[in-house]
Amino acid sequence: MSALRFDDWDMPAAPAATRAMPGAPAPAGTAALAPAAPAGGEAAPSAPPSLAPVNAADKRIVNGKTDINQLAPFKYPWAWEFFLKANRNHWTPLEIGMAQDVHDYHHKLTGAERHVFSNVLAYLTTSDILAMRNIGLAVMEKMSAPELQIYQARQVYEEALHTWTYQHCIESIGLDQQEIYNRYRVVPEIHGKIRLASQRLERVMRSDFDLANRDALHEFALSYFFFAVVFEGCWFYNGFTPIFALQRRGLMKGTAEQLQYIMRDEVLHCAFGIRVVRELLKEENLALAPDALRTLWDEAEAAEAAYAGYILREPILGYNAELHVQQFRFIANRRARQVGVAEPFPGAENVLPWLDEQANLRKEKNFFETRVTEYQTGGALAWD
Template identity: 30%
Template sequence: MSIVTESSVKVPDSILDPGLCLTLRPMRYPVFFEMFKDGIRNTWTVEEVDFSTDLADLRAKLTPAERHLIQRLVAFFATGDSIVSNNLVLNLYRHINSPEARLYLSRQLFEEAVHVQFYLTLLDNYIPDPAARAEAFAAVENIPSIAKKAQFCMKWMDSIQQLDTLKTEEERRQFLLNLICFAGCIEGLFFFAAFAYVYFLRSKGLLHGLATGTNWVFRDESCHLEFAFEVVKTVRTQHPHLFDKTMEEQVIAMLKEAVDCEAQFAEDLLSGGVAGLSLKDMREYLQYVADARLQRLGISAVFGSKNPFPFMDLQDVQELTNFFERRVSAYQVAVQGEVTFHDEF
C-alpha cells in the first residue's frame, strides 16, 4: 500500500488549469486563505440594521425627486447581487482551480446572500405598496435604465457559460474578461456609484439605516474587489502573454461601456432634479472610479477625471473603523485590526 505524502501530491501548474484541486497542504495560494479568514471575521447580519428613522425620513424629509432616486436605487439593488451570485456559482468557482480561492468564493457567496437579504428588507420597508414592490423586483424587465445594466452583466456572464474547462488561451482570456467585468465594472463601478447616492443622502442627515448597512456592504465589496484582482494578478504572473494589447483594449472598451450604462441610470435617478447632485458630476465620478479600476489592473487611466464628491473621500472612516472595535453588543462577530482604504474609492 502506497502512502500519499504532501510532497508527492500533484497540484495544477496554473490556477486556471482544468480539474478539481483539493490539496490545501502544501498551500500554494495562502493569500486567498487569509482573505477567507478575514471574511469570517467580517460577519454582520441584516437584523442589526435599524431602519426606524429611515421610514420617518421617507415620509417627511425626502423630496419627491429624492424618493424617486431611492426607489430606483433599491430596485437595482434587488437584482444586482443576485446576478453576481449566479456568476460566482456558474462561472468563477468552476474555473478558479485553487482550494484556498474556492474557500473564499464560498464565503463571498454567503456575503452576497446577506446583501440580497439586506436589499429585500429595504424593499419591504421602503416600498410598502405591493404593486410598486412587484415592479421593483421586476426592474430588469420594466425599467430601461436597469435593464441596460442587466444586459451588460449577462453579456459577460453568457460569454463563458458554456465553457466546462478552459482549454485554450482564448478561453482563458474570455474568463479573465468575465472576472474583470464583474469585479471592475459591476461590483467596482455599478455598486460604487450606488454607494455614492447613499452617502450623498447621508451627508444631508438622511436614511441612517440605509447608510449603516451600506457601510458594511461597502466593506464586503471592497474585499471582493481585492480577491478578484489578486486572482488576475496570479494569472498574469503565470500567463503573462495573455495580457497583450488586444486584452488591454478590450478592458478599456468594457469600462467605457460600463460608464455609459451607469450614466444612463444616473439620468433616470436624477430625472426629477436632486439638489446637490448633477449628471455632470456623476459622470465625472464614474470616470474617476473607472480610471482607478484600470490603474489597479496596470492599465493607464483613460479619462483623467477627479473625484467631485467630498463626501466620498473618507466614507465615514469613524463608522467603518468602529466596525473593528465593536463587541457582541453591536455585532455577532468582533473583529480586530484596522480598516484601510484605497484612494480610488
C-alpha cells in the same frame, strides 16, 4: 418522547443491539458483523494503488493539475487571508434600526429623492443576485486551487446576505415589492446595466467553457476583469453613492449604514478579484487586448451614464447625474491602476471628496480605498 437525533432525519435508527462502534466487541447474544466472504472462496481484492502527494507549487489559478480537495500547503496564502478577514466581518441587516428611515421616506424625502432611493435599491438587489450566480456557477467552478474557492464560497454567501439586506430595507419602508423587483426588467436604463453584465458573463458560466484554449482563456480573463473591476469595483461603489448623499444630510441613515456594512464586503470582493486577475495574467503569460479593454470601458461608461440620467433625472441637493458619471471615471482609473492596465479616462477628477469619509461607519479610514480594518464577529466591530 425521546430527543430527536441527527440520524433520525434520514432513516429510522437501527436497533440498539446493532449499533456497536467499529472495533468494539459485539453485544452478548449477537453475531459480530464481518465483511462477507467473496463467492467461491476467492481472495479479497487488493487495495487500490496510492497516489502521488500534491506539490503546492503545481497549483494554478485555472487549469491546475493538483487535487482540488487538498487545501494546504497554500500556493496562494493571500486567498486564505481574504477568507479569514471576511469571516471577521459578520453581521445581519436585523442589527440596524430602520424606524427613522420609514419616517424619512414617507415624510421628509422629496419626490426626486424617493425616486433615487427606490431605484438604487431596485438596481442593487438584482445586481447582487447576478453576482451570486456568477461566482457560484462560473468562477468557483473554474478556479483550480481550493484556497481560492473557499473565499469565493464565502463571497456567494455574502452576495445572498446583501440581497437579504436590500429586501429588508424595501420591506421595512413598505415599498411595493412586485413593482420594485420588476424595475430591472421594465426600466430600460436599469435593464441596460443588467443586460450588459449578463452578456459579459453568460458564456463563461458554461461548464464546458475550455480554458485550455488561449482565446477562451483571454475571454474568461476579460469577463472576470469586468466582474471584479467594473461590476463590483466601479458600479457597486458608485451605486451606493446616492444613498450616502442622503445620509450626509441626515436622511435614510439606517439604509446607509446597511450599505456601509455591505461595502466592507465589497472592498474584499474587489480586492480579491483584482489580485486574481493580476496573478492569472502573470501565471498564464497573458495580456488583455487594449482594444477589448477600450470596448469594455466604453460600454460600462455608457450604461452608467444612462442609469445616472434616469435615477437623477432631477438632481437632489448636493448630487446630480454629472457628478455620478465623473466619479465613475475617477474610480475606473483607480481600479485600472490597481490591475496594471492603462487608465481608461485620463484626467478624471475626484469630484466627490466627501465620499472617502462618508463611506465609513466611523470615519477612521476609508476601508474601500485603503486596507481593510480588523473585525470582530457578531454585532460589535473593533476598529484599529
